[in-house]
Amino acid sequence: xxxxxxxDSKAIEINHxxxxxxQSMQTGLEHAIRCGELLIEAKGWTEYxxxxxxxxxxxxxxxxxxxxYMKLAxxxxxxxxxxNAKSIGEALKLLSKPxxxxxxxxxxxxxxxxSWPKDPDVIAxxxxxxxxxxxxxxxxxxxxxxxxxxxxxxxxxxxxxNIVKDINRHxx
Numbered sequence: 087x088x089x090x091x092x093x094d095s096k097a098i099e100i101n102h103x104x105x106x107x108x109q110s111m112q113t114g115l116e117h118a119i120r121c122g123e124l125l126i127e128a129k130g131w132t133e134y135x136x137x138x139x140x141x142x143x144x145x146x147x148x149x150x151x152x153x154x155y156m157k158l159a160x161x162x163x164x165x166x167x168x169x170n171a172k173s174i175g176e177a178l179k180l181l182s183k184p185x186x187x188x189x190x191x192x193x194x195x196x197x198x199x200x201s202w203p204k205d206p207d208v209i210a211x212x213x214x215x216x217x218x219x220x221x222x223x224x225x226x227x228x229x230x231x232x233x234x235x236x237x238x239x240x241x242x243x244x245x246x247x248n249i250v251k252d253i254n255r256h257x258x
Contacts, residue, residue: 111172115158118174122159125152131222154178218242 129137138149145152154174161181171177222239 108172115171115174115177118155118177119158119162122152122155122157125156126159129156130219131226133219133223134216157181218246 125141128140132140141147141149141152158174158177158181171180222242226239
């Protein structure tokens with residue numbers, strides 16, 4: 087005869103283990119997103135074209151994994167979507183599902199966006215980004231006055247953080 091108490095006890099244990107698994111998957115996803123945020127930050131410190139090599143030399147995982155982490159971090163605004171994921175792979179699949187296509191014509195401002203790469207202000211902005219990267223590289227490698235270099239780097243980081251907040255407000 088089957089011991090009902092033992093079966094109930096096993097069911098409780100099974101459900102408990104399942105709940106722990108679900109929690110660990112969510113925690114794992116949170117760690118993957120944080121890793122992506124840190125990678126995005128590190129990418130800003132590297133010279134153009136050197137990031138993949140930096141990952142290969144400094145990280146214990148492949149560039150493809152880094153790209154997946156960064157994709158999660160960049161799409162963290164789809165938090166409700168990510169909460170439904172049971173794994174990092176599933177989260178990436180959810181993020182890659184095509185969004186519904188609009189049948190209406192794009193707004194005139196959106197059409198003009200494709201002409202921006204040739205706009206002098208956009209070109210100046212891109213040159214400014216490159217100048218900031220070069221300045222950060224010089225300050226990071228400075229041996230003359232480390233405290234002043236650190237202070238300037240902190241000021242630059244704070245200014246860039248404010249710029250990113252402004253950008254996020256405009257594109258949201």
